Amino acid sequence: MIDVVVLFFLLGLLAGLARSELKLPPQLYDSLSLVLLLAIGLKGGEGLAQQPLLPLLPQFGAVILLGIAQTLLAYAVLRRRFARADAAATAAHYGSVSVATFAVGVNWLNARAIDFEPQLPIFLAIMEVPPIVLGILLARGIRAGTNWRRLGHEAFFGKGVVLLLGGMAIGWSAGPVGLAPIKPLFFDLFKGALAIFLLEMGLIVARQAVELRRQGLFLVGFGVLMPVVSAALGIGCGVALGLSPGGVTLLATLAASASYIAVPATMRLAVPEANPALSLAAVLGVTFPFNILAGIPFYHWLAARFAGGAP
Amino acid sequence: MIDVVVLFFLLGLLAGLARSELKLPPQLYDSLSLVLLLAIGLKGGEGLAQQPLLPLLPQFGAVILLGIAQTLLAYAVLRRRFARADAAATAAHYGSVSVATFAVGVNWLNARAIDFEPQLPIFLAIMEVPPIVLGILLARGIRAGTNWRRLGHEAFFGKGVVLLLGGMAIGWSAGPVGLAPIKPLFFDLFKGALAIFLLEMGLIVARQAVELRRQGLFLVGFGVLMPVVSAALGIGCGVALGLSPGGVTLLATLAASASYIAVPATMRLAVPEANPALSLAAVLGVTFPFNILAGIPFYHWLAARFAGGAP
Amino acid sequence: MIDVVVLFFLLGLLAGLARSELKLPPQLYDSLSLVLLLAIGLKGGEGLAQQPLLPLLPQFGAVILLGIAQTLLAYAVLRRRFARADAAATAAHYGSVSVATFAVGVNWLNARAIDFEPQLPIFLAIMEVPPIVLGILLARGIRAGTNWRRLGHEAFFGKGVVLLLGGMAIGWSAGPVGLAPIKPLFFDLFKGALAIFLLEMGLIVARQAVELRRQGLFLVGFGVLMPVVSAALGIGCGVALGLSPGGVTLLATLAASASYIAVPATMRLAVPEANPALSLAAVLGVTFPFNILAGIPFYHWLAARFAGGAP
Amino acid sequence: MSSVSTDKRVMLTIVTESVIENALLADLDRLGARGYTVTDARGRGSRGVRDANWDEAANIRVEVICGRSLAETLLAHLQERYYANYAMVACLHEVEVLRPEKF
Amino acid sequence: MSSVSTDKRVMLTIVTESVIENALLADLDRLGARGYTVTDARGRGSRGVRDANWDEAANIRVEVICGRSLAETLLAHLQERYYANYAMVACLHEVEVLRPEKF
């Protein structure tokens, strides 16, 4: 059966396609994403407090390489059809990751009582930035024009990274007992908050319909196949790292996901000649709905086969 | 004793009348009304999942007629005093329904552990629109000038209807087990959210004081008597439909309630020559507070006598 | 160990100092402060319902005098260095109180299961205004120019006072049973809401860094010593009133706290020649962080010694 | 003399009730405006205080840069269609633009 | 020649701290302005960055359409009453309006 949070996404999608007057206050959307990011971070940090951190370092290297491989692959495919700037910018979206997709994956696993490693939220945080840098290099080469310092700062101290890593640090140092008093807000409300967040995502996705129709089949095909291939890479990486089936599923989900917040904002500044409508139509119009409706269960089915858990 | 949520309304009212600086962020008000609408819908849909839907169709017809009867009655009374446009626009407000009043009614019944039928939220959704259409016809006749398509779209895909019916569809297909993870937000927080919502309603009602004083006694009298007569019609309708005492109470509350969101917005566009201050002074300044302070208990007392439950 | 809510403050502070892009929607901040104020009021009112009110009147007089004494003391110290308007305005900030600091104190005591008297939130409400009036008098004398009526109205019907006293009135008349349905929002979420609120406070405090560096050591010294001296006065006052160790701690915290909402807004209007950056740098840049990081535990240690509870 | 070569156009500024936003923008479209900018506003005028505390009492402020003749067409339309029944104020002033063909 | 007959008035634009909104609007009222429009704003000027991240650092932008002499009275009042102590900027420009009796 479809998870209830996904039903909210479908409601938003239908309302948007029917051109309903339904709108969410933008500040509600911002507030929910703040709560979701902090909650994911807190939960991960709580888990990390119970294990040594040093052995994780090689895993971090591996998932960074995973993101870079995806970006290069996407660029190679997209370059056949699009101008260099557009190919590079879109590739960066696909190399990077989406918090919303990750949250739906976490929710999917929780609903089925499938565990995953606590370092997954760290993967989420560190996989965001490298594809952005690579995308800019692919688009522009190492030219004088790029203000790397500003870009670096915006990437590393962006909202998402700060909230995720900050939440992890708090969860890590407070531990389960310290976190108890704030659990009613961050943990008990997580799924309700995710539901409302996905309602808005449905409305946003619906707005991509026009652009998608204009761009045609190539983009739709790319938007479906790219995440599947990425998920396969992610599964390979996860199995190689020895993650549990839940962890492999979530790493595949991360790989399959494509950014629609941090990357578009940064690319708009760094590669202005790229058309943002193109990337967003693929990411939001195709890949995001594909992942949350069909991808995650499929990736878990694959993960379970290869990582040896029951599907 | 007065319910705690009504105390919040009184606090807002007093603060407003004392011209306090107290203001709620408009986005908080919007967010709360979104949560309330979804929660009412989810709850209703959850209930409907346990019974066949077809036998409800005649009930839907009956409550639509109820709203139309109220609109015509209100128009006949108001036309004695006001211009055609004003009478028609105000009548549409009274024929239609108010989510906030409904929510207070639900809360009142819940606090007393009185059950009601799960289709009541559907009544809420389908009673909103017909009086709007009728009000426009009363004001303008079937003239060329009215863009019925746009109005129809705005009415049927308006925020309130989409959230209510969407919430019901989700509640219906997810069922109690599927809804469990989002209950902490939508069900446990319902009354707290309603309390803050009513605080803002109190502030809004207080702003009607000046206009009300200007309009004088006729409007005050209408604002009290119209809901009582409507509630009587609602009780008759509910008893005829064989609803439980709780259901009859809630249908009477719906009938007695008057719209202050969807109707004013639509009427402003469709009947611009009507004075919106007039309708809002009656609806918000008199009828809404009357219903939540005195009306609901009174309607329940009546309902219990006629539908045979203990008051 | 540091309380988890304080960790959120530190996260905001670090993010702000690192010039992160992290921002909270201002409406979220307003909404949280509304919930916190109401929750503090409700809790206090619930407690007051169980005791006679008349014996409290002398206590109210005592805490008003406490605030006035602090204001005069602060003025005397600041006048040695600053112009009359600046000294008076800053003194008013220190004589008055801060809800956020109070909330952190409440949280600190709750986490340690230390009780305090239910009238403390009333102290919070009545200690806000008198130092404002005194500050204006110190700055301007009793001149014709001051619109006392408007100032009085803004002070007594300001947002904070209305929500606190309104919440108390509701808590008082509803009692524990009546409040039960809204507890999930106002009580269970209190600490989570406080955590997010303090995250924003950290960002706000970080913005004071530049101004603080410009003002130099005198202001930093004042910002640390003034609350310590005030807390000592508060402890004396609390012990004299016979409060419990928790109550003495909280009264000391109130005394030590300095306003950064009501007072700056009123002073900006009433004493425009005072430089608001100066007061805010001291209050937000030094005193607020000092109180929540080091002050509260220290005041409790002192309170426990003098009021005779176990530290 | 100008170092960049600008052209004259007219800026039409409209302040009105936000409830008619959709209808008004559709009219601007239909009458030929190539673009517009909208901001949320509040205010006071002959129809009283509109403090944006809730939707019914919120204003919008719309700006259209266009040629003078279109601006006058728009203004005439506003006067005929909206002035009687809605809180509305509108005014014109000249502005200099680059890329005049855009407006 | 104009196809609609417009009249000249003046638009006074004021950007200042939102903390004085009530006081400023009361002054405009008292000095005879028949209306005004307010929007929330942020900015930078001689008193530093005011980024609207919290109430103390928020700006408002107020527009008043009126006759030139009232505009100059208002401007003189602003200068005398607010310029020294508050972050404030004000400027005037001519606008064309319909219904000149309204302003």
Added chain:
Amino acid sequence: MSSVSTDKRVMLTIVTESVIENALLADLDRLGARGYTVTDARGRGSRGVRDANWDEAANIRVEVICGRSLAETLLAHLQERYYANYAMVACLHEVEVLRPEKF
């Protein structure tokens, strides 16, 4: 004749994508603007509807009061740096100010 003595300056109004707010304001700074005012906006233009429903589709409206020559420098910079790739519209008009040395 004026009762208060005002001076002529120019008001540059820019409407563009909010994603470039920081970069644009840094440019204004660097090129010598002494201040600016920003409001949030939405709109429509040659790059389609920008309805501010989410961050990517939000606009800002920036105003700079300054001397004509700086305004033209800024305008030329905008044209060169932003016009090709960003949704942007800019225009100038004359305004009267007190304290001309401030701008």
